[in-house]
Amino acid sequence: MIEVKGVEKSFDDVGGRRQVLFGINATFYDGKTNLIIGQSGSGKTVLVKNIVGLFRPDVGQILYDGRDITMMDRKQLKELRKEIGMLFQGSALFDSETVLGNVMFPLMMFSSMSQDEQRERAQFCIDRVNLTGSENKYPSELSGGMQKRAAIARAISLNPKYLFCDEPNSGLDPTTSIVIDELLSDITHEFGITTIINTHDMNSVMGIGENIVFINKGHVGWIGNKDEIYNQDNDDLNNFVYATDLFRDVRRYRLVHGYQKSKQQTADS
Amino acid sequence: MILNKSLDSFGNYCMFMWRSIGVPEKWKVFFRRYMDEMAKLGIDSIPLILIVSLFIGSLCTILIKLNINNPLLPRYTVGLTTREIILLEFSSSILCLILSGKIGSNIASEIGTMRVTEQIDAIDIMGINSANFLVMPKVLGLITIMPFLVTICMATSLFGGYLICVLTSIVDPKTYIFGIQTMFIEWYVWFALIKSLFFAFIISSISSYYGYTVQGGSIEVGKASTNAVVMSNIMILVVDVILTKLMLQ
Ligand SMILES: Nc1ncnc2c1ncn2[C@@H]1O[C@H](COP(=O)(O)OP(=O)(O)OP(=O)(O)O)[C@@H](O)[C@H]1O
Ligand SMILES: [Mg+2]
Numbered sequence: 001m002i003e004v005k006g007v008e009k010s011f012d013d014v015g016g017r018r019q020v021l022f023g024i025n026a027t028f029y030d031g032k033t034n035l036i037i038g039q040s041g042s043g044k045t046v047l048v049k050n051i052v053g054l055f056r057p058d059v060g061q062i063l064y065d066g067r068d069i070t071m072m073d074r075k076q077l078k079e080l081r082k083e084i085g086m087l088f089q090g091s092a093l094f095d096s097e098t099v100l101g102n103v104m105f106p107l108m109m110f111s112s113m114s115q116d117e118q119r120e121r122a123q124f125c126i127d128r129v130n131l132t133g134s135e136n137k138y139p140s141e142l143s144g145g146m147q148k149r150a151a152i153a154r155a156i157s158l159n160p161k162y163l164f165c166d167e168p169n170s171g172l173d174p175t176t177s178i179v180i181d182e183l184l185s186d187i188t189h190e191f192g193i194t195t196i197i198n199t200h201d202m203n204s205v206m207g208i209g210e211n212i213v214f215i216n217k218g219h220v221g222w223i224g225n226k227d228e229i230y231n232q233d234n235d236d237l238n239n240f241v242y243a244t245d246l247f248r249d250v251r252r253y254r255l256v257h258g259y260q261k262s263k264q265q266t267a268d269s
Numbered sequence: 270m271i272l273n274k275s276l277d278s279f280g281n282y283c284m285f286m287w288r289s290i291g292v293p294e295k296w297k298v299f300f301r302r303y304m305d306e307m308a309k310l311g312i313d314s315i316p317l318i319l320i321v322s323l324f325i326g327s328l329c330t331i332l333i334k335l336n337i338n339n340p341l342l343p344r345y346t347v348g349l350t351t352r353e354i355i356l357l358e359f360s361s362s363i364l365c366l367i368l369s370g371k372i373g374s375n376i377a378s379e380i381g382t383m384r385v386t387e388q389i390d391a392i393d394i395m396g397i398n399s400a401n402f403l404v405m406p407k408v409l410g411l412i413t414i415m416p417f418l419v420t421i422c423m424a425t426s427l428f429g430g431y432l433i434c435v436l437t438s439i440v441d442p443k444t445y446i447f448g449i450q451t452m453f454i455e456w457y458v459w460f461a462l463i464k465s466l467f468f469a470f471i472i473s474s475i476s477s478y479y480g481y482t483v484q485g486g487s488i489e490v491g492k493a494s495t496n497a498v499v500m501s502n503i504m505i506l507v508v509d510v511i512l513t514k515l516m517l518q
Binding site for chain 1 (some may be wrong): 294295298382383386387388390391393394395396397
């Protein structure tokens with residue numbers, strides 16, 4: 001479980017400082033797919049980078065099962081990092097290594113396994129993300145979706161307790177997105193990982209959102225799950241959720257039928 | 270303003286280098302990368318060094334011959350002067366200026382690309398000191414291989430001078446050989462080798478710094494690799510003056 005308490009972050013900007021995050025409070029649960037959603041530029045990536053310790057928050061605490069990452073010295077941070085896997089927006093595979101080399105890299109650096117065991121473990125991860133047969137390809141020879149999957153394999157190779165994904169399906173077609181989403185969701189449940197996924201893709205939200213944190217201009221706008229996201233009257237969130245053409249019709253329909261009904265229900269009770 | 274900015278960069282550079290000093294996570298991995306870097310930065314530069322040295326050596330000989338057509342000077346002066354130029358300045362300083370164009374831009378663009386594609390963040394996130402992981406093998410690798418490159422350069426340049434003597438007979442080859450052996454001061458060779466260690470450090474560390482601190486995209490990577498080469502060149506010249514003053518006087 002990761003608890004974020006009162007996190008604020010600002011950056012130097014021309015003519016002073018610009019605050020990006022304002023008093024963020026949120027909890028991310030074990031064995032669940034936790035989603036951070038919000039418009040482009042709302043501060044999702046900055047929040048995730050604060051949580052993993054690539055940025056240090058100005059104020060606030062970030063507790064990994066009670067351990068505060070903002071108070072850690074370098075050695076403690078290093079220990080914690082071995083429990084973290086991260087999937088970057090652009091995959092961030094090492095160009096100079098093959099898929100197998102990439103997946104083996106964390107094992108080589110941190111595990112005490114023999115070469116054969118490392119290879120076996122890497123192969124298991126590669127098979128798990130359905131990349132069997134591409135072990136000896138270089139990242140430049142893979143498609144975007146395959147790169148994402150290879151990066152997932154690398155992120156889970158050390159059996160992480162916490163998995164972070166920054167926009168895992170940006171730049172992917174809807175079908176491949178669903179494959180990636182399901183893969184992340186399956187892995188999360190299978191290994192009981194605390195998974196935090198950063199996305200603005202409504203398909204993912206509807207598909208795998210078990211715990212959703214909506215970030216609006218650096219504030220927490222709403223927290224709930226994929227079923228509750230229909231039944232809420234937060235205007236900012238509705239603007240975000242129903243922004244696509246596909247959902248606009250749903251919204252119109254719901255404005256006439258569902259939305260008012262649910263308001264009616266709350267009024268009745 | 271400019272002074273302020275330079276001091277700022279220098280401070281950041283020092284902090285970066287401080288961060289990159291440390292015990293490698295895994296010696297085996299470090300050693301492999303160290304060997305790779307020596308091959309990539311050093312061995313792969315040998316063809317360039319051979320070509321440049323051969324031509325500069327012969328050019329030196331031709332030009333010196335042209336300029337000291339004085340009957341009062343002994344004929345072996347051509348060989349002797351060529352040797353002094355090669356040993357004192359060309360084989361270390363000028364060679365490193367040339368190499369900084371190849372090696373410096375290579376290092377800066379490689380690390381810069383890793384920065385903008387978040388590969389460095391990926392290394393950090395795993396709990397590895399990315400500065401140490403990326404920079405140490407390059408710096409140590411280049412420092413190790415550089416004296417060998419300088420030695421190759423010395424030999425090839427002198428051979429270039431000899432070759433031009435044989436081919437054009439502007440100087441009798443025997444006189445040339447005599448010239449490059451006369452009044453030989455061994456310390457000059459050491460001087461060149463010692464200087465080259467400093468230059469190797471300058472090229473590799475400054476280029477790594479520029480690559481590591483890239484912000485933005487591919488355009489910035491291009492700028493960083495240009496800046497890395499320019500800054501390495503300036504620093505090589507500054508350090509060259511200082512070392513020459515300290516070690517030869
Ligand atoms: N290193 C930085 N220095 C200064 N400002 C930054 C930095 N990183 C992000 N910002 C600013 O913080 C704001 C939020 O950026 P962030 O990358 O978190 O958005 P995002 O929600 O992830 O958007 P997207 O969905 O497009 O990825 C932006 O206005 C950005 O300019
Ligand atoms: Mg982002």
